[in-house]
Amino acid sequence: MECFAASILVVVTVAALAAITHVWLESKSYVFEAQDIVAITEKAVSRGYGHKETFQEVEQELRARYGGRILPNPEWLFINCGGWMGGMYILHSSLTEYVLFFGTAIGSSGHSGRYWANISDTVIEGEYTRWPEGTTDAIKFETGDTIYHVPGEVAAVHWSPKTWMVEYGRGFVPSTLVFALADTLFSTTDFVNLYKIIKVYTIGIMHEFSNNIFGV
Structure with a gap:
């Protein structure tokens, strides 16, 4: 009985925390809007440059529009998730938002992950294919x-x-x-890269905290 009661307490606590977090996410204000990020990217893509020049233009526009909300010294990092491997360049990270460049030079496939987040991806070069759960058709972008x-x-x-x-x-x-x-921790065991990712994310949170509290 004690074990059952403890299990019920854990379930109730998790549910309560999830509900509180949901209310917070629905009521708080955000720095970015998905449609703005898409519009900035589409404008850069329309110029017909290669991906490096397009990334550079998007980053410049984000810095001009959002100022100190963009991290000062981003760098490309490997990321391994769900069996796939890619590179990411984090421009902003906080408890509730992130903006990054992502891609792969050699191609990759795997599991998308199931997230508690809305995510938008605008393709600036190449092809991205999704096979949604519960369907028998893949969609190419x-x-x-x-x-x-x-x-x-x-x-x-x-x-x-x-x-x-x-x-x-x-x-x-x-x-x-x-x-x-998870893949970095239990599969590739590349703890140097794991440290880099955690470091960048932590810096992003501290950077955003400074913006919210001190306006710097």
Whole structure:
């Protein structure tokens, strides 16, 4: 009986915390809007540059528009999740939002992950294919297309070689870290890269805290 009671207490506590977090996410204000990130990216893509020049223009526009909300010294980092491997360049990270560049030079496939977040990806080069859960058809996205992932959604995903995109996420970002770090922790055991990812995310949270509290 004591074990059963303890289990019920854990379930009730988790449910209560989830409900509180949901209310907080629904009521708080956000720095970015998905449609703004998409519009900035689409404008850069329309110029017909390569992915490096497009990324540079998007970053410049984000810095001009959002100032100190963008991290000062981003760097490309490897990330392994759900069996796939890619590179990411984190421009902003907080408890509830992130903006990053993502892609792969050689292609990759795997599990999308199931997140407590809304995520949008705008393809600036290459092809991205999704096979949504519960279907028998895959959907292909190409340069200029935007893909929206809603909370709880999951899919098999594939990036062709030289596919690059701009991604914005909004939700309870820490809930995505278990998936984001699991392959690195238990498969690749690249603890140097694990440290780099955690370091950048922590710096992002501290950077955003400074903006919210001190306006710097």
